[in-house]
Amino acid sequence: MKYVSTRGQAPVLSFEEAMLTGLARDGGLYLPETIPTLTAEEIAAFEGLSYEEVAFRVMRPFIGDSFTDDEFRDIIAKAYAGFGHIARAPLVELAPGHFLLELFHGPTLAFKDFAMQLIGQLFEVALKRRGERVTIVGATSGDTGSAAIEAFRGLENVDVFILFPHGRVSEVQRRQMTTPADANVHALALDGDFDDCQARLKDMFNDFDFRDGVKLAGVNSINWARVLAQVVYYFTSAVALGAPHRKVSFTVPTGNFGDIFAGYIARRMGLPIDRLVVATNQNDILHRCLSGQGYFKGETIPSISPSMDIQVSSNFERALYYAYDQDGSAVAQLMDELKAGGFNVSQGAMQALAEAFLSGRASEEETLTTIASTLKQSGELICPHTAVGVKVAEETRVIGTPMITLATAHPAKFPDAVEKASGIRPPLPQRMADLYDRPERVTRIANDLGAIEEHIKGHIAR
Numbered sequence: 001m002k003y004v005s006t007r008g009q010a011p012v013l014s015f016e017e018a019m020l021t022g023l024a025r026d027g028g029l030y031l032p033e034t035i036p037t038l039t040a041e042e043i044a045a046f047e048g049l050s051y052e053e054v055a056f057r058v059m060r061p062f063i064g065d066s067f068t069d070d071e072f073r074d075i076i077a078k079a080y081a082g083f084g085h086i087a088r089a090p091l092v093e094l095a096p097g098h099f100l101l102e103l104f105h106g107p108t109l110a111f112k113d114f115a116m117q118l119i120g121q122l123f124e125v126a127l128k129r130r131g132e133r134v135t136i137v138g139a140t141s142g143d144t145g146s147a148a149i150e151a152f153r154g155l156e157n158v159d160v161f162i163l164f165p166h167g168r169v170s171e172v173q174r175r176q177m178t179t180p181a182d183a184n185v186h187a188l189a190l191d192g193d194f195d196d197c198q199a200r201l202k203d204m205f206n207d208f209d210f211r212d213g214v215k216l217a218g219v220n221s222i223n224w225a226r227v228l229a230q231v232v233y234y235f236t237s238a239v240a241l242g243a244p245h246r247k248v249s250f251t252v253p254t255g256n257f258g259d260i261f262a263g264y265i266a267r268r269m270g271l272p273i274d275r276l277v278v279a280t281n282q283n284d285i286l287h288r289c290l291s292g293q294g295y296f297k298g299e300t301i302p303s304i305s306p307s308m309d310i311q312v313s314s315n316f317e318r319a320l321y322y323a324y325d326q327d328g329s330a331v332a333q334l335m336d337e338l339k340a341g342g343f344n345v346s347q348g349a350m351q352a353l354a355e356a357f358l359s360g361r362a363s364e365e366e367t368l369t370t371i372a373s374t375l376k377q378s379g380e381l382i383c384p385h386t387a388v389g390v391k392v393a394e395e396t397r398v399i400g401t402p403m404i405t406l407a408t409a410h411p412a413k414f415p416d417a418v419e420k421a422s423g424i425r426p427p428l429p430q431r432m433a434d435l436y437d438r439p440e441r442v443t444r445i446a447n448d449l450g451a452i453e454e455h456i457k458g459h460i461a462r
């Protein structure tokens with residue numbers, strides 16, 4: 001299995017190389033040269049299997065010979081062993097035909113643990129075999145950073161630096177990043193917003209001297225291995241509700257387009273997904289684009305669903321690549337236009353996107369109302385990101401096809417918004433109840449590439 005860049009100008013890599021590299025050297029994102037498919041019989045056989053076994057069968061065709069079957073099974077087993085629910089991703093019924101897929105039973109209470117825990121184990125095995133050490137730098141709107149730190153803390157061959165927007169993550173998110181005591185963990189509070197963090201990260205990858213000097217590796221949601229890990233729960237949940245004999249729909253609270261793009265891959269692999277719905281908060285560049293208004297950057301407005309406060313949605317480039325018939329130079333051209341503010345999508349590509357995705361948005365007010373009404377109607381307390389999804393799902397679901405809304409975080413991760421909406425302050429699960437008492441360790445840093453690079457060079461282990 002070979003991996004190619006969305007911009008067509010970077011070296012073709014193996015799964016392991018694409019995973020260790022993250023961003024392609026032409027600025028693009030890696031995708032498999034062809035998408036493997038599963039037959040209806042193969043999918044039907046997932047019924048009753050463990051999450052780990054389905055994960056193995058779904059991901060195996062993408063791995064090529066980067067890992068042996070035994071290695072890969074062992075990696076998967078370790079990745080999900082720390083989850084607080086035996087089903088890993090259980091389904092809960094909210095209303096007749098409307099289900100929540102609870103993706104918050106991992107160590108940091110958000111869906112990003114599904115990918116990050118796996119990637120931690122994959123890196124560990126690959127780097128030990130190669131006798132290499134890497135510097136992982138991530139940008140986070142809150143949940144990626146804590147998930148990355150939790151996945152890589154204490155590993156021997158990795159230093160991990162996380163850039164988060166100072167003052168714009170929730171207290172739980174911040175504490176999850178600043179309280180781990182491991183020497184290889186470095187939390188950096190950047191003076192700027194998430195788009196600034198993401199832009200500086202891209203700058204570091206495009207500074208080849210720095211990139212090669214510190215052996216930079218990326219685990220942001222652009223890393224193909226992360227997208228791949230997220231494909232699995234589309235299969236487990238759809239099969240639990242009758243696929244492949246019956247179609248199901250999904251609504252996905254979306255920021256960087258990684259999670260929803262995993263659903264797109266699941267469909268291309270053969271999973272019968274009817275509607276695939278992008279749900280955004282007031283930062284709605286994706287909804288505007290999918291409504292035919294072009295892809296133009298605006299100001300990021302802080303919201304009560306901060307992990308979706310994004311204007312430039314990195315993984316959308318992958319959807320564009322397929323919408324433009326895998327034409328790397330067309331994608332490279334669009335990304336140049338984006339630097340200058342944005343672009344219009346061609347008619348053919350717009351049609352392809354419209355066939356693949358629906359979209360909707362929820363305002364702040366609607367998000368709060370949905371938390372309250374969901375609690376009242378179903379007894380479920382949901383986080384604000386999930387509420388954005390539930391609101392949009394209610395608008396787009398059709399009778400007769402089950403709708404699965406992805407519950408992307410535990411409500412206790414965003415207690416202020418949940419309390420404001422419902423009057424209930426959700427408690428942290430027992431295993432992390434002392435989070436507020438642990439000492440914090442963080443460096444505040446300017447939104448300046450040179451300053452960030454100097455800091456990293458000065459703090460990696462040699």
Ligand SMILES: *Cc1c(COP(=O)(O)O)cnc(C)c1O
Pocket residue numbers: 110111112143144221253254255256257258259260307308385386408409
């Ligand atoms: C990251 C995140 C999202 C957005 O996911 P993308 O893959 O970036 O679209 C939604 N909800 C929560 C809680 C998140 O942490």
